[in-house]
Amino acid sequence: MVTLDFNKMNGLVPAIIQDYKTCEVLMLGFMSPEAWAETLSSGKATFYSRSRQKLWVKGKTSGHEQIVKEIRIDCDDDTILLLVEQVGGAACHTGYRSCFFKKIEDGKVKIIGKPVFDPREVYNK
Protein backbone atom coordinates (compact mmCIF):
# COMPACT_ATOMS: atom_id res chain seq x y z
CA MET A 1 0.00 0.00 0.00
CA VAL A 2 1.22 3.50 -0.79
CA THR A 3 2.21 5.16 2.47
CA LEU A 4 1.01 8.68 3.23
CA ASP A 5 2.22 11.22 5.76
CA PHE A 6 -0.43 11.15 8.48
CA ASN A 7 1.77 12.95 11.02
CA LYS A 8 1.00 16.55 10.09
CA MET A 9 -2.65 16.31 11.14
CA ASN A 10 -2.61 13.93 14.09
CA GLY A 11 -3.30 10.81 12.07
CA LEU A 12 -5.47 12.28 9.31
CA VAL A 13 -4.97 13.58 5.78
CA PRO A 14 -7.41 15.73 3.80
CA ALA A 15 -9.03 14.09 0.78
CA ILE A 16 -10.47 16.21 -2.03
CA ILE A 17 -13.31 14.56 -3.92
CA GLN A 18 -13.75 15.56 -7.55
CA ASP A 19 -16.33 14.35 -10.08
CA TYR A 20 -14.39 12.28 -12.66
CA LYS A 21 -16.54 13.47 -15.56
CA THR A 22 -17.39 17.12 -14.83
CA CYS A 23 -14.23 17.88 -12.76
CA GLU A 24 -16.46 19.64 -10.22
CA VAL A 25 -15.05 19.58 -6.70
CA LEU A 26 -17.74 17.82 -4.66
CA MET A 27 -16.44 17.82 -1.10
CA LEU A 28 -13.48 17.50 1.20
CA GLY A 29 -13.18 14.81 3.84
CA PHE A 30 -10.47 13.40 6.07
CA MET A 31 -8.95 9.94 6.01
CA SER A 32 -7.22 7.98 8.74
CA PRO A 33 -4.84 5.14 7.78
CA GLU A 34 -7.81 2.76 8.13
CA ALA A 35 -10.07 4.91 5.94
CA TRP A 36 -7.31 5.11 3.30
CA ALA A 37 -6.81 1.33 3.35
CA GLU A 38 -10.56 0.77 3.13
CA THR A 39 -10.88 3.21 0.22
CA LEU A 40 -8.11 1.41 -1.67
CA SER A 41 -9.48 -2.08 -1.03
CA SER A 42 -13.20 -1.37 -1.49
CA GLY A 43 -13.00 1.19 -4.31
CA LYS A 44 -15.50 3.37 -2.43
CA ALA A 45 -14.60 6.64 -0.75
CA THR A 46 -14.32 6.04 2.98
CA PHE A 47 -13.55 8.78 5.47
CA TYR A 48 -12.88 9.27 9.13
CA SER A 49 -15.63 11.31 10.74
CA ARG A 50 -14.06 13.78 13.16
CA SER A 51 -17.38 14.49 14.86
CA ARG A 52 -18.42 10.85 15.26
CA GLN A 53 -14.83 9.62 15.63
CA LYS A 54 -15.25 6.57 13.45
CA LEU A 55 -14.95 5.27 9.88
CA TRP A 56 -17.61 6.56 7.55
CA VAL A 57 -18.35 4.93 4.20
CA LYS A 58 -19.70 7.82 2.16
CA GLY A 59 -23.27 7.11 1.08
CA LYS A 60 -23.87 4.28 3.51
CA THR A 61 -27.03 5.97 4.83
CA SER A 62 -28.11 7.94 1.77
CA GLY A 63 -27.07 5.43 -0.88
CA HIS A 64 -25.03 8.18 -2.49
CA GLU A 65 -21.76 6.32 -2.64
CA GLN A 66 -18.63 7.55 -4.37
CA ILE A 67 -17.10 5.00 -6.71
CA VAL A 68 -13.37 5.64 -7.02
CA LYS A 69 -12.24 6.09 -10.62
CA GLU A 70 -8.77 7.52 -10.08
CA ILE A 71 -6.51 8.14 -7.10
CA ARG A 72 -3.85 10.82 -6.90
CA ILE A 73 -1.66 12.03 -4.08
CA ASP A 74 0.26 15.27 -3.83
CA CYS A 75 3.95 16.14 -3.89
CA ASP A 76 4.27 15.84 -0.09
CA ASP A 77 2.22 12.65 0.26
CA ASP A 78 -0.06 14.41 2.72
CA THR A 79 -3.18 15.09 0.61
CA ILE A 80 -5.39 12.79 -1.45
CA LEU A 81 -7.35 13.64 -4.60
CA LEU A 82 -10.03 11.14 -5.58
CA LEU A 83 -11.83 11.28 -8.90
CA VAL A 84 -15.16 9.58 -8.34
CA GLU A 85 -18.48 8.66 -9.84
CA GLN A 86 -21.06 10.24 -7.54
CA VAL A 87 -23.97 7.84 -7.18
CA GLY A 88 -27.30 9.67 -6.89
CA GLY A 89 -25.83 12.82 -8.38
CA ALA A 90 -25.25 14.68 -5.12
CA ALA A 91 -22.40 14.60 -2.60
CA CYS A 92 -23.67 17.05 0.00
CA HIS A 93 -25.89 15.99 2.88
CA THR A 94 -27.93 19.14 2.26
CA GLY A 95 -29.00 17.76 -1.13
CA TYR A 96 -26.75 19.93 -3.27
CA ARG A 97 -24.57 18.31 -5.92
CA SER A 98 -21.42 19.79 -4.39
CA CYS A 99 -20.78 20.90 -0.82
CA PHE A 100 -19.37 24.10 -2.33
CA PHE A 101 -22.71 25.68 -3.20
CA LYS A 102 -21.95 28.96 -1.44
CA LYS A 103 -20.24 31.54 -3.60
CA ILE A 104 -18.85 34.71 -2.09
CA GLU A 105 -19.71 37.83 -4.05
CA ASP A 106 -19.11 41.35 -2.79
CA GLY A 107 -18.48 40.01 0.69
CA LYS A 108 -21.77 38.14 0.85
CA VAL A 109 -22.76 34.50 0.46
CA LYS A 110 -24.78 33.65 -2.64
CA ILE A 111 -26.27 30.17 -3.06
CA ILE A 112 -25.46 28.66 -6.46
CA GLY A 113 -27.22 25.68 -7.99
CA LYS A 114 -30.26 23.82 -6.79
CA PRO A 115 -30.58 20.81 -4.48
CA VAL A 116 -30.66 17.43 -6.26
CA PHE A 117 -32.54 15.70 -3.46
CA ASP A 118 -34.55 16.54 -0.37
CA PRO A 119 -32.49 15.55 2.70
CA ARG A 120 -35.70 14.96 4.69
CA GLU A 121 -36.66 12.19 2.29
CA VAL A 122 -33.21 10.63 2.12
CA TYR A 123 -32.20 10.63 5.79
CA ASN A 124 -35.55 10.33 7.57
CA LYS A 125 -36.86 7.20 5.91
Added chain:
Amino acid sequence: MVTLDFNKMNGLVPAIIQDYKTCEVLMLGFMSPEAWAETLSSGKATFYSRSRQKLWVKGKTSGHEQIVKEIRIDCDDDTILLLVEQVGGAACHTGYRSCFFKKIEDGKVKIIGKPVFDPREVYNK
Protein backbone atom coordinates in the same frame (compact mmCIF):
# COMPACT_ATOMS: atom_id res chain seq x y z
CA MET B 1 -16.21 39.58 5.96
CA VAL B 2 -17.75 36.12 5.68
CA THR B 3 -16.96 34.21 8.86
CA LEU B 4 -15.60 30.67 8.65
CA ASP B 5 -15.40 27.92 11.26
CA PHE B 6 -11.72 27.85 12.22
CA ASN B 7 -12.34 25.83 15.39
CA LYS B 8 -12.23 22.32 13.96
CA MET B 9 -8.57 22.55 13.01
CA ASN B 10 -7.05 24.72 15.72
CA GLY B 11 -7.42 27.98 13.85
CA LEU B 12 -7.00 26.76 10.28
CA VAL B 13 -9.26 25.70 7.42
CA PRO B 14 -8.23 23.75 4.31
CA ALA B 15 -8.35 25.64 1.01
CA ILE B 16 -8.61 23.76 -2.27
CA ILE B 17 -7.11 25.58 -5.23
CA GLN B 18 -8.60 24.84 -8.64
CA ASP B 19 -7.67 26.28 -12.04
CA TYR B 20 -10.60 28.48 -13.10
CA LYS B 21 -10.28 27.52 -16.77
CA THR B 22 -9.26 23.86 -16.82
CA CYS B 23 -10.91 22.90 -13.49
CA GLU B 24 -7.73 21.00 -12.59
CA VAL B 25 -7.13 20.79 -8.84
CA LEU B 26 -3.76 22.45 -8.36
CA MET B 27 -3.03 22.18 -4.65
CA LEU B 28 -4.38 22.27 -1.13
CA GLY B 29 -3.24 24.78 1.46
CA PHE B 30 -4.40 25.98 4.86
CA MET B 31 -5.66 29.40 5.82
CA SER B 32 -5.72 31.13 9.18
CA PRO B 33 -8.18 33.98 9.77
CA GLU B 34 -5.40 36.38 8.73
CA ALA B 35 -4.64 34.44 5.54
CA TRP B 36 -8.36 34.37 4.69
CA ALA B 37 -8.70 38.13 5.24
CA GLU B 38 -5.58 38.77 3.17
CA THR B 39 -6.85 36.56 0.34
CA LEU B 40 -10.16 38.45 0.28
CA SER B 41 -8.58 41.89 0.37
CA SER B 42 -5.64 41.29 -1.99
CA GLY B 43 -7.29 38.93 -4.47
CA LYS B 44 -4.23 36.68 -4.30
CA ALA B 45 -4.23 33.27 -2.63
CA THR B 46 -2.53 33.61 0.74
CA PHE B 47 -1.97 30.69 3.07
CA TYR B 48 -0.68 29.92 6.53
CA SER B 49 2.47 27.82 6.33
CA ARG B 50 2.32 25.16 9.03
CA SER B 51 6.03 24.40 8.75
CA ARG B 52 7.18 28.02 8.80
CA GLN B 53 4.31 29.15 11.06
CA LYS B 54 3.64 32.36 9.17
CA LEU B 55 1.57 33.88 6.37
CA TRP B 56 2.63 32.82 2.93
CA VAL B 57 1.59 34.70 -0.20
CA LYS B 58 1.63 31.99 -2.84
CA GLY B 59 4.15 32.83 -5.56
CA LYS B 60 5.98 35.50 -3.60
CA THR B 61 9.32 33.77 -4.20
CA SER B 62 8.63 32.04 -7.50
CA GLY B 63 6.44 34.72 -9.07
CA HIS B 64 3.80 32.03 -9.59
CA GLU B 65 0.96 33.85 -7.90
CA GLN B 66 -2.63 32.69 -7.86
CA ILE B 67 -5.10 35.38 -8.90
CA VAL B 68 -8.47 34.68 -7.30
CA LYS B 69 -11.31 34.46 -9.83
CA GLU B 70 -14.02 32.94 -7.67
CA ILE B 71 -14.45 32.07 -4.02
CA ARG B 72 -16.68 29.33 -2.67
CA ILE B 73 -17.13 27.89 0.79
CA ASP B 74 -18.71 24.60 1.77
CA CYS B 75 -21.93 23.67 3.57
CA ASP B 76 -20.25 23.67 6.99
CA ASP B 77 -18.26 26.89 6.45
CA ASP B 78 -15.06 25.00 7.26
CA THR B 79 -13.48 24.53 3.81
CA ILE B 80 -12.59 27.01 1.06
CA LEU B 81 -12.55 26.43 -2.68
CA LEU B 82 -10.71 29.04 -4.73
CA LEU B 83 -10.87 29.17 -8.50
CA VAL B 84 -7.68 30.88 -9.61
CA GLU B 85 -5.60 31.96 -12.54
CA GLN B 86 -2.24 30.27 -11.99
CA VAL B 87 0.50 32.71 -13.03
CA GLY B 88 3.48 30.92 -14.61
CA GLY B 89 1.39 27.85 -15.35
CA ALA B 90 2.51 25.76 -12.39
CA ALA B 91 1.37 25.60 -8.77
CA CYS B 92 3.74 23.00 -7.37
CA HIS B 93 7.15 23.90 -5.96
CA THR B 94 8.52 20.84 -7.76
CA GLY B 95 7.74 22.49 -11.10
CA TYR B 96 4.66 20.43 -11.94
CA ARG B 97 1.47 22.18 -12.97
CA SER B 98 -0.49 20.54 -10.14
CA CYS B 99 0.77 19.17 -6.83
CA PHE B 100 -1.28 16.06 -7.64
CA PHE B 101 1.11 14.61 -10.21
CA LYS B 102 1.31 11.20 -8.54
CA LYS B 103 -1.32 8.74 -9.68
CA ILE B 104 -1.79 5.45 -7.91
CA GLU B 105 -2.11 2.50 -10.25
CA ASP B 106 -2.06 -1.12 -9.10
CA GLY B 107 -0.79 -0.03 -5.71
CA LYS B 108 2.17 1.88 -7.14
CA VAL B 109 2.88 5.57 -7.72
CA LYS B 110 3.04 6.66 -11.35
CA ILE B 111 4.15 10.20 -12.23
CA ILE B 112 1.75 11.91 -14.62
CA GLY B 113 2.51 15.03 -16.62
CA LYS B 114 5.79 16.86 -17.02
CA PRO B 115 7.32 19.71 -15.00
CA VAL B 116 6.53 23.19 -16.32
CA PHE B 117 9.61 24.75 -14.77
CA ASP B 118 12.91 23.74 -13.20
CA PRO B 119 12.74 24.48 -9.47
CA ARG B 120 16.51 24.98 -9.34
CA GLU B 121 16.19 27.93 -11.70
CA VAL B 122 13.14 29.44 -9.98
CA TYR B 123 14.14 29.17 -6.33
CA ASN B 124 17.92 29.44 -6.48
CA LYS B 125 18.25 32.68 -8.38
